[in-house]
Amino acid sequence: MKKDEGPVIDMTPEGEFVDSPQTKPDIGMFVVRLAIFGLVLGAVALMFWMAVLVIPLLLLGGLGIMLLRALFAGGGAPRRF
Secondary structure: OOOOOOOOOOOOOOOOOOOOOOOOOOOOHHHHHHHHHHHHHHHHHHHHHHHHHHHHHHHHHHHHHHHHHHHHOOOOOOOOO
């Protein structure tokens, strides 16, 4: 079985690390990343506003159903309070 020698550390004879060449990402990659960020941000904003608008409607609908069940409970004709 071959023994793993670990990662290769590139150093100068003086004991300093060799800097890898710093390259800036091209403009195409920047535009793609910006578009992905915009789409994700838009999706999160859409989900937030849907929740803000739908949850109160669901709560009011549930309260309405409970009220109708309470009014028509016990026979079919609405009770008078």
